[in-house]
Amino acid sequence: xxxxxxxxxxxxxxxxxxxxxxxxxxxxxxxxxxxxxxxxxxxxxxxxxxxxxxxxxxxxxxxxxxxxxxxxxxxxxxxxxxxxxxxxxxxxxxxxxxxxxxxxxxxxxxxxxxxxxxxxxxxxxxxxxxxxxxxxxxxxxxxxxxxxxxxxxxxxxxxxxxxxxxxxxxxxxxxxxxxxxxxxxxxxxxxxxxxxxxxxxxxxxxxxxxxxxxxxxxxxxxxxxxxxxxxxxxxxxxxxxxxxxxxxxxxxxxxxxxxxxxxxxxxxxxxxxxxxxxxxxxxxxxxxxxxxxxxxxxxxxxxxxxxxxxxxxxxxxxxxxxxxxxxxxxxxxxxxxxxxxxxxxxxxxxxxxxxxxxxxxxxxxxxxxxxxxxxxxxxxxxxxxxxxxxxxxxxxxxxxxxxxxxxxxxxxxxxxxxxxxxxxxxxxxxxxxxxxxxxxxxxxxxxxxxxxxxxxxxxxxxxxxxxxxxxxxxxxxxxxxxxxxxxxxxxxxxxxxxxxxxxxxxxxxxxxxxxxxxxxxxxxxxxxxxxxxxxxxxxxxxxxxxxxxxxxxxxxxxxxxxxxxxxxxxxxxxxxxxxxxxxxxxxxxxxxxxxxxx
Ligand code: XMP
Numbered sequence: 001x002x003x004x005x006x007x008x009x010x011x012x013x014x015x016x017x018x019x020x021x022x023x024x025x026x027x028x029x030x031x032x033x034x035x036x037x038x039x040x041x042x043x044x045x046x047x048x049x050x051x052x053x054x055x056x057x058x059x060x061x062x063x064x065x066x067x068x069x070x071x072x073x074x075x076x077x078x079x080x081x082x083x084x085x086x087x088x089x090x091x092x093x094x095x096x097x098x099x100x101x102x103x104x105x106x107x108x109x110x111x112x113x114x115x116x117x118x119x120x121x122x123x124x125x126x127x128x129x130x131x132x133x134x135x136x137x138x139x140x141x142x143x144x145x146x147x148x149x150x151x152x153x154x155x156x157x158x159x160x161x162x163x164x165x166x167x168x169x170x171x172x173x174x175x176x177x178x179x180x181x182x183x184x185x186x187x188x189x190x191x192x193x194x195x196x197x198x199x200x201x202x203x204x205x206x207x208x209x210x211x212x213x214x215x216x217x218x219x220x221x222x223x224x225x226x227x228x229x230x231x232x233x234x235x236x237x238x239x240x241x242x243x244x245x246x247x248x249x250x251x252x253x254x255x256x257x258x259x260x261x262x263x264x265x266x267x268x269x270x271x272x273x274x275x276x277x278x279x280x281x282x283x284x285x286x287x288x289x290x291x292x293x294x295x296x297x298x299x300x301x302x303x304x305x306x307x308x309x310x311x312x313x314x315x316x317x318x319x320x321x322x323x324x325x326x327x328x329x330x331x332x333x334x335x336x337x338x339x340x341x342x343x344x345x346x347x348x349x350x351x352x353x354x355x356x357x358x359x360x361x362x363x364x365x366x367x368x369x370x371x372x373x374x375x376x377x378x379x380x381x382x383x384x385x386x387x388x389x390x391x392x393x394x395x396x397x398x399x400x401x402x403x404x405x406x407x408x409x410x411x412x413x414x415x416x417x418x419x420x421x422x423x424x425x426x427x428x429x430x431x432x433x434x435x436x437x438x439x440x441x442x443x444x445x446x447x448x449x450x451x452x453x454x455x456x457x458x459x460x461x462x463x464x465x466x467x468x469x470x471x472x473x474x475x476x477x478x479x480x481x482x483x484x485x486x487x488x489x490x491x492x493x494x495x496x497x498x499x500x501x502x503x504x505x506x507x508x509x510x511x512x513x514x515x516x517x518x519x520x521x522x523x524x525x526x527x528x529x530x531x532x533x534x535x536x537x538x539x540x541x542x543x544x545x546x547x548x549x550x551x552x553x554x555x556x557x558x559x560x561x562x563x564x565x566x567x568x569x570x571x572x573x574x575x576x577x578x579x580x581x582x583x584x585x586x587x588x589x590x591x592x593x594x595x596x597x598x
Contacts, residue, residue: 004190006030007045009037011063011081012338013052013442017327018555019079019169021369022177023049027192028184035063035338039072047075047188050082052167054340054442057084057094057131063338075160075187077115077180080129081442083154083163090161092137099148100473101127102440102592103466104172107152111143114155115162115182124174125152125166126556128591130441132165160187170556172589196372200232200379203364207236210362215314218244218322219305220271221394222260224387225365226324228373230269231380232364233322243312244269247304249297250277251396251502254510263386276304280398284497288403290437290446290598291344293497297395298349321355323347325363326373328554332439342444342594343437346394369553390516390527391554398497399598401505402434402533406494409433411448414474418450421471427454427464430481433492434533436597438476439590440469447476451584453486458561461587465559469592477593479545479584482571488538495534495542504577505532508544511573516548519566526551528560530574531586531597541581544574548585549595557590 006023010016010032023030033041033048042048048069055063069076070089078086084094107125109116125146133151136142144153144164154163162183168176184190216233220226233242244264248257257273264271280300287293309316325347333348334341355361365373370391377387393399411431418429430451438445450468452461465478481487495501512530516522529547537543546567548560562570562585571583586593 004028004193005045006047006049006184006188006190007033007037007042008049008051009033009035009082010338011035011051011053012055012340013079013081014331014339014342014439015167015169015555016051017331017367018369018553019049019051021372022169022180023184024194026181026184027194028190029194035065037068038066039068042069042072042074045074046190047077047183049183050076050078050085052080052082052128052442053338055081055338057081057088075183076162077183078163079167079169080165083165084131084133086161086163087133087137087140087154090137090139092133092140093135094131095134097130097132100130100441100470101148102469103127103589105146105148105152105166107144107146107166109144111141111155114157114160114187115179116143116153117182117186118178119175124172125168125176126170126172127166128441129165162187171552172556172558196375197379200376203232204236207233207362207364211237211241211320213318214241215316215319216242216322216362217305217309217319218242219301220244220246220260220264221324221392222246222256222263223324223392224370224377224389225326225373227263227382227386228377228380229322229324229365231267231377231382234269235380239269243314245272245274245305245308247301248273248275248277249280249396249398251280251398253392253396253513254506266383272308274304274308276300279304281497281499284398286496288405288496290399293398293403293598294344294346294395295349297398298344298346299351301346302351321361323361323363325366326368326370327366328369330366340443342439343598369555371552388522390522390525393596397502397505397509399596400509400529400531401497401501402531402597403496404434404492404494404534406492408492409435409448411474414448414472418468418472421468422464425460425464427452430487430490432479432535433490434535436477436593438593440476440592445476445592448474449477449479450475451479451481451487452587453481456480456564456567458587462559465587466589469588477586477588480587482567482583482585483575484538484582491536493534493536493542501532504542504580505530507577508532508574508580511577512546512570515566515570515573518569519563521548521562521566525549525560526554526557527595529596533597535582537582541579543582543584544580545597546570546583546585547595547597549590551590551595554595557595559587559589
């Protein structure tokens with residue numbers, strides 16, 4: 001048993017579990033507590049971290065916050081909403097921020113004690129918030145500020161209470177982990193007593209206990225998550241108890257089904273391929289709403305699985321379904337108590353949640369993030385080549401082909417305002433007639449995208465992209481026009497998931513993946529979606545958006561500043577595909593946009 005533990009109070013923020021995980025990465029065990037925790041609950045911990053939240057601080061009643069924590073003698077670190085909570089509960093004031101901040105900001109470090117020990121004078125931090133502190137509570141001092149945020153970091157050194165408006169837990173806060181390390185070891189005085197190797201052993205024990213003699217069915221996508229899940233099952237149970245299917249949705253990448261089957265054969269396991277493209281396509285034919293598409297895809301997965309189960313001659317009553325769900329799937333599907341739903345992941349539809357409640361599903365890696373899954377994969381002896389592949393979402397091209405009933409989205413006035421803002425920058429804006437999903441201040445957004453015309457100067461564009469999404473609340477995504485050079489006419493086409501569009505998207509994806517391989521960008525990019533949008537520019541065809549990103553765990557991401565030679569090659573290759581007339585590149589970080597468009 002470990003004795004030194006840190007509690008993370010989960011107010012529903014997208015990064016609450018990431019905080020817990022960052023602490024565990026430091027070798028200290030951490031647990032999640034709910035906002036109504038009492039003195040008794042806190043008494044086991046050497047320190048408490050208060051997470052962010054999709055709620056405004058003014059909605060405290062919604063979360064049933066019990067104010068016991070500040071009556072105790074425990075170090076506290078509040079993040080975003082947690083930071084505002086510390087202020088509000090101790091006599092400070094909060095307001096709606098006059099200009100919201102999403103993305104990176106430079107913080108001036110004003111005091112290098114406690115949590116800021118050993119930091120540089122200026123530190124890049126990651127912001128995502130709508131509210132802010134407007135006056136400091138008595139006993140506190142400012143220890144960090146940014147151009148847009150006067151109270152970016154605050155401290156009461158006597159009580160050992162600290163608050164950050166930014167997110168130290170995301171990797172894009174460059175010294176974030178150092179700050180958490182300072183809090184855990186310097187301030188809370190914890191000892192290092194926990195490791196991921198222990199996690200593997202503990203999971204094997206748990207799987208054996210939960211599965212017993214039951215048959216396990218696994219839906220494998222060929223991605224890293226379900227493969228690691230299978231490898232873990234194979235380490236825990238006799239092979240004959242495990243039945244794995246690969247459902248070919250018809251929405252896969254070029255040659256993917258064969259490649260997956262071969263990879264599993266190499267692992268000494270025969271994977272059954274089920275061809276179900278027709279079933280998926282027939283039910284998605286006239287659907288354009290992104291959430292509806294996701295739910296339908298999740299449901300067909302289950303229907304196909306049920307049909308296959310019937311065909312097997314094993315005792316299907318005595319079964320359990322295994323899924324390679326990882327933590328971001330759960331949190332982004334509002335799987336924790338207070339989180340907002342960003343998107344329904346295919347393994348988090350209602351039918352699955354019901355089975356989960358009945359104890360019919362086992363998800364051995366549900367607490368992990370992608371980089372931890374990769375680490376575990378290595379521990380389990382999976383081939384390096386497999387582990388390093390880019391992640392591919394379960395619903396596949398289904399969420400990378402945007403559909404529309406042809407309704408035009410207007411935005412002339414907004415376009416004018418953005419162009420006024422862009423005066424003298426050398427860039428011009430055009431509102432695209434398309435919406436996409438984003439995440440801002442822990443909330444789901446479904447907003448307009450804006451295209452910039454101008455030079456490929458990524459430094460300049462990065463700054464403008466952040467300014468535009470911070471300043472214009474109607475926009476959550478910015479793209480750069482790569483070809484043609486100017487937009488004269490824009491039209492939203494009526495378009496659904498059809499064979500010819502899937503072919504276009506698949507070919508475009510193959511072009512991008514070849515460019516990635518040829519230019520050795522596999523490790524430099526974390527993922528590289530190629531998205532087909534039904535937007536017609538200057539009267540011809542449809543558009544492709546390139547979405548290369550850098551990330552570590554997909555909870556936050558930066559658009560990748562692709563080398564110009566590779567970018568040119570990519571555009572050239574894509575324009576050879578029939579009926580594609582336009583290529584954009586997505587130049588938005590996450591937040592405010594998500595990695596995928598829907
Ligand atoms: P977003 O678009 O939310 O994506 O920034 C975060 C990561 O999750 C992947 N993703 C999915 N993976 N089933 C999956 O297995 C899904 O339904 C799903 N939706 C998004 C996405 O590709 C990215 O890596």
